Amino acid sequence: MTTTRRSFMRTTAAAATATGLTAALTAGRTPQGQGSDELKIGLIGCGGRGTGAISQALKTKGATRLVAIADMFVDRLEECVTNLAEDEALKGRIEVPKQRRFVGADAYQGVFASDCDVVVIATPPHFRPQHFEAAIAAKKNVFFEKPVAVDSPGVRRVLAAAEKAQQLGLVVCCGLQRHHSNGYLEIMKQIHGGALGRILFARCSWNQGGLWHKDRQPQWSDMEWQLRNWLYFTWLSGDHIVEQHVHNLDVVNWAMQAHPVKARGMGGRQVRTDPKFGHIFDHHAVQYLYESGAWCFSECRQIDGCANDVSEHVYGTHGEAHMDTGRWRITGENEWTWSGKNNDPYQTEHDDLFAAIRAGKPFNDGRMVAESTLTAIMGRMATYSGKEVTWDQALNSDEKWGPASYEFGPLPVDPVPMPGQKKPG
Numbered sequence: 001m002t003t004t005r006r007s008f009m010r011t012t013a014a015a016a017t018a019t020g021l022t023a024a025l026t027a028g029r030t031p032q033g034q035g036s037d038e039l040k041i042g043l044i045g046c047g048g049r050g051t052g053a054i055s056q057a058l059k060t061k062g063a064t065r066l067v068a069i070a071d072m073f074v075d076r077l078e079e080c081v082t083n084l085a086e087d088e089a090l091k092g093r094i095e096v097p098k099q100r101r102f103v104g105a106d107a108y109q110g111v112f113a114s115d116c117d118v119v120v121i122a123t124p125p126h127f128r129p130q131h132f133e134a135a136i137a138a139k140k141n142v143f144f145e146k147p148v149a150v151d152s153p154g155v156r157r158v159l160a161a162a163e164k165a166q167q168l169g170l171v172v173c174c175g176l177q178r179h180h181s182n183g184y185l186e187i188m189k190q191i192h193g194g195a196l197g198r199i200l201f202a203r204c205s206w207n208q209g210g211l212w213h214k215d216r217q218p219q220w221s222d223m224e225w226q227l228r229n230w231l232y233f234t235w236l237s238g239d240h241i242v243e244q245h246v247h248n249l250d251v252v253n254w255a256m257q258a259h260p261v262k263a264r265g266m267g268g269r270q271v272r273t274d275p276k277f278g279h280i281f282d283h284h285a286v287q288y289l290y291e292s293g294a295w296c297f298s299e300c301r302q303i304d305g306c307a308n309d310v311s312e313h314v315y316g317t318h319g320e321a322h323m324d325t326g327r328w329r330i331t332g333e334n335e336w337t338w339s340g341k342n343n344d345p346y347q348t349e350h351d352d353l354f355a356a357i358r359a360g361k362p363f364n365d366g367r368m369v370a371e372s373t374l375t376a377i378m379g380r381m382a383t384y385s386g387k388e389v390t391w392d393q394a395l396n397s398d399e400k401w402g403p404a405s406y407e408f409g410p411l412p413v414d415p416v417p418m419p420g421q422k423k424p425g
Contacts, residue, residue, distance in 0.1 A: 021190025038063035039354060042111035042119045042140075044131055046071040046080035049145055050122030053175070055084060056347050057120055057143065058093045060354040065093050068100040070107035072123075072227055105406040111136040117344055118357065121145065124230040125238050126402050127153035132366075133161045139168060141357050143350065145175035147246045147373040148366075150238035152397040152425065155374045162366025171362045173353040174369035176250050177345035180352055183268035183328040183338045184251070184345075187321055195334040199256060203297040204248035204312040206240075208305040213276055222411035223403075232278025234380075234414065235401035239280040241267075241383070242376040245300035249379070250372035251312040251323065252288075252296045259371050260288035260296065260378070262390045267383035269416050271303045279416045286379035299377065313399050386419030399425035 041064060043054045058064045066084070071077040081101070084094050100209075102110035108131050111119060121131045128148045128209035132203035135142045142165070149155045165172050178184045191199075197211020213232065216225045230236035237243040239415040253259055265286030272282040290296070313319040328338040356363055381387075403411060 011270070038116075039118055039221070039357060040065050040067045040116045042066075042068040042070075042114055042116035043080075043122070044070045044108045044111055044119060045122035045124075045127075045145075046076045047122065050120065051083055051233070053120050053122050053143065053145065053350070054080075055087060055090065056350040057118065057354070058084075058090050059347065060350050062354065062358060064354070065094055065095055065392055067116050068102070068111045068320060069096050070102040072103070072105065072107070073165075074103045077103060106135060112140065115157045117141060118143065118354070120239040124227070124236045125150050125243060126154075126230075126236045128159040129161075135156055135169065136161045136165045136168070139170065141171040141353070143173045143175070143353055144305055144369075146250075146369055147238055147242050147376060148174065148369050149373050150235060150242060150375065151399055151401045152377060152394060153400050155370050155377065155395070158366060158370045158373075162364060162370060165366060166364050169362050170364075170395060171353055172358045172364045172366045173349055173356075174365040176247065176365070176369055176372065177347070178247060178251055179254070179345075179348050179365070179368075180343075180348040181345040182343045183326070184323065186335075186338055186340065187323060187328040187330070188254060190330055190334070190336055191314060191321055192257065195319060195330050195336065196321055196332070197318030199292065199294045199314060199316045201295045201297065202252045202312065202314045204245075204252050205299050206245045206248050207299065207301040207306065207309045209306070209308070210272065210302055214334045221408045222413075223377065223406065223408045226278070226411060226413075227274070227279065232276075232280050234280055235403070237280070238373075238377065238401075239380050240302055241281075241284040241285075241286075241300050241380050242373065244302075245284070245298070245379075246372055246376040248300075248310070248312050249288075249296075249298060249375045250369075252298075252314070253372055253375060255312075255314045255321070256290050256292070256296075258290050258292065259375055259391060261291050262289045262388055263287065263378045263382045263394075264388040265298075265379055265382040266386065266419065268419070275413070277412050281383065281417075284379065284383045286382055288375070288379070381424045384417035384419065385422045385424040387424045389424045393424060397425040 079362045119135045119140045125147050148158045148188050214228045226233050267284035269281050282303050285299045288296040312323040319330050321330050330336040378389050382389045
């Protein structure tokens with residue numbers, strides 16, 4: 001059955017109502033990990049973010065232990081274990097013998113078969129719908145990184161699994177860490193309390209220089225080369241508008257308390273044209289329209305030597321809200337500046353996740369992060385095609401990015417999308 005924006009919003013409201021039903025759904029049953037002194041954790045995805053996330057998870061209040069680990073590549077897995085073992089703060093919390101170190105495309109299954117209470121998912125975005133779906137089926141509490149998909153079919157899988165997690169009373173936390181930042185939380189209270197009046201428009205940016213890449217080795221197949229440089233392939237990362245700029249778009253959705261209804265934009269691959277950078281764009285600019293009539297003007301860029309900016313700004317009839325890294329303020333009729341204590345939201349998101357498990361008070365970020373991910377995907381559909389794209393089109397698109405299987409062998413690189421020629425999806 002086709003999902004419309006209206007039915008999507010009804011489903012969102014129903015999921016919110018389901019929060020109040022969690023106690024009834026879980027009556028007489030202890031959610032996984034609740035009531036246990038020690039929480040056992042599994043990690044899927046051993047790159048830099050996975051290593052950082054599991055370190056933060058293990059440092060939460062209370063007894064924790066890493067008991068299983070998985071990655072596509074054995075060298076990355078072993079490097080992760082070595083780095084964790086060198087952290088004195090984690091001494092006694094790492095217990096991953098060889099039989100609980102899983103490698104390959106199906107390695108995640110070994111983690112779910114292990115006796116863990118929580119799973120941290122930090123694989124490339126392409127794999128997150130499958131891994132999240134499997135985690136919920138195994139009744140695991142979840143932390144998973146953003147974005148949670150690279151295409152609309154993936155978003156729909158996440159939405160369905162998030163609803164199941166809600167029914168099971170599982171805790172689901174995502175890597176949109178601004179939702180755990182003291183400054184962002186307080187300025188959102190001001191915005192939602194009416195400090196800006198009626199919101200007219202917003203703008204947001206993630207403009208920076210280039211990122212890392214790994215030189216291709218003679219022994220690497222096409223598949224291995226792409227997996228090890230996953231940032232530069234839409235099927236793996238979603239393009240940087242989805243993988244990175246999702247943070248800013250999520251903040252605007254949060255401020256608007258809504259998702260956009262349509263998008264149009266432009267983008268291209270002007271500077272970062274070497275084949276070693278795959279086929280993604282190096283810049284995107286998107287105009288998003290919300291049902292209220294407010295617009296968001298969005299831009300993201302990964303080109304060296306340009307002016308950089310990572311921030312969000314919201315403009316209303318009574319004032320303006322400005323959100324920069326480490327600084328939050330409102331100007332206009334209701335001037336306000338955040339003067340409280342800054343926290344590390346990367347650590348706090350894990351603190352909140354593990355506290356919720358221990359207290360038996362689940363929260364579920366699944367729908368929120370899926371909606372923000374789809375907002376970014378809709379923007380990419382607009383920039384790749386040059387066409388206007390509606391929320392309903394984006395939500396119901398059948399365009400699926402990625403190969404049918406993950407054998408290490410030949411894998412042609414998709415052509416660079418050409419606006420005006422590519423269909424929206």
